[in-house]
Amino acid sequence: MKAICDRKALAEAANIAIRAVPSRTALPIQTHFLITAEAQAMRIAGADYELQIETTIPAQVVEEGQCTVLARILSELVSALPDGDIQLASLPDGHVELRTPTSEYKLFGLPPEEFPPLPELTSEPTIQIPAPLLNDLIRQTIFACSTDPSRPQLVGANLVVEGNLIKMAGTDGNRLSVRRATLEQAAPEPISCIVPSRALSEVQRIVSPLPSDTMVQIGITQNQIAFRFPDICLISRLIEGQFPNFERVIPQQWTRRLTLQTKEFQSALRRCMAMAGETRRVVFRTENDKLTLLAESSSFGSGREEIEVIKEGEDIEIAFDIRYLDQFLNVVGTEGTVIEMTGSLAPGVMRPVEGDDLTYVLMPMQLI
Incomplete structure (x- = not known):
């Protein structure tokens, strides 16, 4: 793999993807980014077994391929470098060379095949939602979600879509917050799932600075949910179980x-x-x-x-x-x-x- 990209774009992408990298893990590969260079773009992915964030930036791809680098090291290094082009290239020993016009670094890496498999969602059903509305749905409900791991169904918000009506609800047993809204385009079929609070917090970080006319695509399978933004994709496991019937409360x-x-x-x-x-x-x-x-x-x-x-x-x-x-x-x-x-x-x-x-x-x- 060999590709050239803008330092600022890489730094912003790394700062987003690192949110999915666990601070503590028994698996060394989970502390790494998976970097993929192909089709004049570079994708930077951070993941554990619950959450994945992948960002895409323009790049001049000299040689397609993949490599891994320690997420924290790359993020800190790229943030401290001066503006300009950065070249990333995988080496025969599995490590990664980072070059600028005035700097050269060798970053230790691990085999890309050890990285947790990135899910490929053929998401059905899919809905589109304006970025400000998605931000409000999360902001006005997530604070009421439980933080008690012994009640896993409450450590997340219930996302419900019925036709044009979308609802999100969070509760910890002592309080309940429900936000309702109307979508311009109806969902192809009813949706009800529990999205982890951690994933929703990261979605809110991504969506809050986006322009008001940005549309976000949400795709859902039986056990995963994907939020697709321009140049960013976040995929999370859903929480299993039944959310309380909040309308009756x-x-x-x-x-x-x-x-x-x-x-x-x-x-x-x-x-x-x-x-x-x-x-x-x-x-x-x-x-x-x-x-x-x-x-x-x-x-x-x-x-x-x-x-x-x-x-x-x-x-x-x-x-x-x-x-x-x-x-x-x-x-x-x-x-x-x-x-x-x-x-x-x-x-x-x-x-x-x-x-x-x-x-x-x-x-x-x-x-x-």
């Missing part, structure tokens, strides 16, 4: 409803957060058009905040996890937030004041 009625200014509400919560300590409990207490927030801990003391609300229904006293409230307000994206409740022991429902595309269900905490 969402309360359909309410007896109390509060409408608040999002920024004012979140600022008051964050001031209370310092006093809540390890309990993370904040008590809501309404009286007429006022909402009082109470936080107390045995270590730090107590705090009280009062904000104006639009209240519908009777007064209520209820406690929530203050961190879970704050995380939802980070992603709600509207000036106003609505909280719907039926009682102090029943879950509360939070939504943007406009639209019904985002729903957040939060279990209450015990009042003391």
Whole structure:
């Protein structure tokens, strides 16, 4: 293999592909990139047995072929080199030579055939989704996913597509966040799968800086999902098992409803957060058009905040996890937030004041 490419393009590609390279592994080959040169392009792939990211950059291919190099070393080296062309060439001993007009390096490699097999997906069904919408689907649900490996079905988000309707849901058992949207083109058949949070985090890193008119292709097989961006392909294993029927969890009625200014509400919560300590409990207490927030801990003391609300229904006293409230307000994206409740022991429902595309269900905490 021998190819010439631009340093900046190689550095950006390596910084993306290295996200799939495990920091700790018993297999040395998994700490390497697989570099493929063919058809006037260079592909840089990082992978373990759960996730693969492959990036493609233009290159002048002198000799087609493959090689492997340590991912961290190549990424750090290329990032530190001056702008200009870089030549990569595999050597007879299996190592790789990197040259610039003023530098020459020999990088140790391993046989390319030892690299984990890269899946070839003939993805059916396939859907297309605008990059900003995909970013919102992930951003507004992934924070609610569980991090407990003993509940593997919850360590990921449920992606559901039915015709033109697309939904993504994340839950950890104490809260649920559901984002809904409409696709321009209907899916050829219904889809329901659990995508690991790790993969979704990497998708969000890739998709967030893309132009708003970029379309992303999503292909799904029985046990894998592929996200195809311009010059980047991410493939992840799906989580096996059944995701909870989240639609049944969402309360359909309410007896109390509060409408608040999002920024004012979140600022008051964050001031209370310092006093809540390890309990993370904040008590809501309404009286007429006022909402009082109470936080107390045995270590730090107590705090009280009062904000104006639009209240519908009777007064209520209820406690929530203050961190879970704050995380939802980070992603709600509207000036106003609505909280719907039926009682102090029943879950509360939070939504943007406009639209019904985002729903957040939060279990209450015990009042003391």
